[in-house]
Amino acid sequence: MTDAGNSGKSFKDKIGDWAGRFSGSRFVRAIMQAGYSVITFSIVGAMFLILTVLPQAFPIPGFAAWYANTIGRFTNLFQVVFNSTMGILALVFSGTFTYTYTKIYRDEEHIALNPLYGLWLFMMGMFITVPQLVWKGGMIQFVTSLNKNNIIGGGYAVSAGGITRIGSVGIFTGLVVGWITVQIYRFTIKHDWRIKMPSSVPEGVSNSFSALIPGACVAVVITLLNLILILAGTDIFKVLYIPFSFISNIADTWWGFLFIMFLAQFLWWFGVHGATITSSFFTPITLANVAANVRGAHYFFAGDPVNAFVTIGGSGATLGLAIWLATRAKSVQLKEIGRVEIVPAVFNINEPILFGLPIVYNIQLFIPFICAPLVSGAIAYIAITTRLVPKIILQQPWPTPVGLSGFIATASWKGAVLSVVCAISAFLVWYPFIRHYDHMLLMNEQSADAKKEAETPAEKPATADN
Known part of the structure; x- marks a missing residue:
């Protein structure tokens, strides 16, 4: 009956129905909210970045010399503020996505999910993937590099912009980790995989124990996924970089x-x-x-x-x-x-x-x-x-x-x-x-x-x- 009804619709109606369903999907709504969340950070970052590029923005004779002797003395401080906004985009964007995605499931499926716990579980899962690890000498080891173009200490790649993988390069990985986190959290709570405390226990303590099993499941799943990729000579960032780079180049x-x-x-x-x-x-x-x-x-x-x-x-x-x-x-x-x-x-x-x-x-x-x-x-x-x-x-x-x-x-x-x-x-x-x-x-x-x-x-x- 449904197929027959759809077959009788005009092309305009079919396009409208498809686009409406897509734009109304939980994933897309969470993505859109995540996009809004970075506006404040991008504006604040932009304000301080403009202060560092004023000589390029206003190529007026004598301005560059005046700038170097005044405002230019503080450019490294301005860079720190910029790094503290644009340098944590993966956490802001993907964290907001996870929070909103959890909240949507809570409200629409009436499941006892806590969006804030969803966010913290994502942060845990994300930082499991951030360090660079390799299988070497029969064991997992942290990658270390002192190359000036690739500084890695204890597995963490750093630059003048801060920890590299929590910046913009980690957005796609963050979305994948966020999606996995929410689905695991949703599955465990929906199937009542949680530690229940007596009603006399304070709500904060009860909620902490309630999220214990979901948290353990998120940690185990993300760690196993990370381990499989490391044994294969790669990691989730490198795997996702291939399609991300391909799509980015096309766009x-x-x-x-x-x-x-x-x-x-x-x-x-x-x-x-x-x-x-x-x-x-x-x-x-x-x-x-x-x-x-x-x-x-x-x-x-x-x-x-x-x-x-x-x-x-x-x-x-x-x-x-x-x-x-x-x-x-x-x-x-x-x-x-x-x-x-x-x-x-x-x-x-x-x-x-x-x-x-x-x-x-x-x-x-x-x-x-x-x-x-x-x-x-x-x-x-x-x-x-x-x-x-x-x-x-x-x-x-x-x-x-x-x-x-x-x-x-x-x-x-x-x-x-x-x-x-x-x-x-x-x-x-x-x-x-x-x-x-x-x-x-x-x-x-x-x-x-x-x-x-x-x-x-x-x-x-x-x-x-x-």
Whole structure:
């Protein structure tokens, strides 16, 4: 019966159903919450990183010398603060994912799970995987290296950014460990594998013993997995680095990046929050890439290039469109929508346009909605990969207005200019389509007004009484 019902649905309905189920899945909801959690850390880290790159951001004669004798004396201290934010991304991102994932299961399956214990169990499992170990001489040994490019002591790889594996490179491993942790914790509690204490025992003590068996199971499973990989000459970080690096490299190509942008807009046209779905995949990649850029790499798909340069004004890159609707539209419908949308659009919020214009399911606006972000994205990609504009080294908050977002992302005035150029380019794609659409709606409004006047009975002239 279900298959027959699905087979009768239109393509639009099938896409909407699939995307809705995916975006509503527990895993994706937890990922999205994890993405939100790093915003504070990235902003704080960005503030202190900007202090270390001021000479590059403002190449003014004499400024570099003044900086070196004043603010520049404290750059190592600023670096410490940056390392304490961006340098623990794996713990923040994956820890929040685990906490939220545990909480979702607790609330939706009504299981006696404690999200805080889920978080601590994840931390234990994560740090089981962090040290680098090898099978040597018939025993497990810590890896040690004093190479200046690969300093490892007691199995822990360190750099100027702190412990390497709890930074951005550990995000994918953290997600896997978090998922395993939650599933083990959920399984053991669901099957009542726990030590129960008398009701007279304080709740804190009872909860501690209740989590003892789940904690032991997490430790055993993660340790066995780690042992198997070590005996095979590798570890979980190295194993996951292969697909992570492969996906990251694809996403950083021009065609991979534009495909991600196309998919987000395509899903939005069906009324599904495409940015939520696509960002659940690429957020770990962009976080890792922006940290790599700070260390000297040159990735385009880093930080938040989407809100800085691509979808300025919201999905579909509608900032210029909102301004035009509010100031130049002739139809009443579009002018009113523009007035409502113009302020939110400055902060990259455009639901009034998406559902009020409407853009969703509107075939007449499908082409500009898809193509405008592709054009602005292509311009940004070319400008940054050709080094005409500096690489992205910071992640700005997504509601940051046009211009300022590009400046923060690149710590350069060139990034601000690029952001404005991208917004203008996107509007040029929109212009012929929205102008035609506005004219069509105006004709319809005038026709409706004329019809209404024709149907209204004419008033009879007043006559004087005799």
